[in-house]
Amino acid sequence: MHHRTPGAGGNPLRRDADRSRARLRATFMLACLLAVICGVAVGRSAWTDASRAAAEIARHRSPVTAVTVGSTTYRAGSGPGTRPVPVAPATWRDTSHRVHTETVPVPAATRNGATVRLWIDGKGNATTAPPGTADIAVNAISLGIGASAGIALAAGAVVYVRQRVVDARSGRAWESEWESVEPRWSGRLRPGQGGADD
Structure with missing residues (x-):
């Protein structure tokens, strides 16, 4: 063979x-x-x-403490099928001590006058946190x-x-x-x- x-x-x-x-x-x-x-x-x-x-992102963002100035409502999620996001109007001071007021994401059932932590950009506007290690x-x-x-x-x-x-x-x-x-x-x-x- x-x-x-x-x-x-x-x-x-x-x-x-x-x-x-x-x-x-x-x-x-x-x-x-x-x-x-x-x-x-x-x-x-x-x-x-x-x-x-x-x-680099973290260099231009910083955490601040904001105070809610209204009740919590819900905003539609970012895409179809996503959960609604709880939001509330809040006010804070940026690094230059200017006052800002925006509707920002908050924990569910946050009351009027509660303090929340958020991130702001170089202009003092609310933004997302820089990517974490995880x-x-x-x-x-x-x-x-x-x-x-x-x-x-x-x-x-x-x-x-x-x-x-x-x-x-x-x-x-x-x-x-x-x-x-x-x-x-x-x-x-x-x-x-x-x-x-x-």
């Missing part, structure tokens, strides 16, 4: 297809290792960039996992397609070899073969 490789010290039953499958498995393992390395690199880069951006970490981990998964899935798809090709070739080789071996092995004659033909 010409697809067997009886090399020195090798398994005489090991076929070219078996070696191809072993190479494909090794390739996939290497691709998974590469995926992990790339995922760590992407996550680390995302962490560094987001931390730098958060530090938000940065979640984003970096998500990007790293996404990169790893993308590389692993792409490698898996390529290996899967190549494996199917190897399996198809192996099946055809087996059929061809079996056609030449089966008549002798089973003792049946092929069409056109006389009793004296061996």
Whole structure:
């Protein structure tokens, strides 16, 4: 059987297809290792960039204490299916001691005259808090996992397609070899073969 490789010290039953499958498995393992390395690199880069951006944002924002000057109402959420956001009018002084009054998000059931903590921008207007360490970490981990998964899935798809090709070739080789071996092995004659033909 010409697809067997009886090399020195090798398994005489090991076929070219078996070696191809072993190479494909090794390739996939290497691709998974590469995926992990790339995922760590992407996550680390995302962490560094987001931390730098958060530090820059934090330089232009500051926390203040505001006092509500009205009752709590609810504003529609940012998108369909999101919960309404409790808001109330509040007043505060910015870093230049100017008075500002805006409707800002507050905890539910906040009463008139209650104090709330909020963040303001360089002009003293209410804004969101700068991204925290937890938000940065979640984003970096998500990007790293996404990169790893993308590389692993792409490698898996390529290996899967190549494996199917190897399996198809192996099946055809087996059929061809079996056609030449089966008549002798089973003792049946092929069409056109006389009793004296061996």
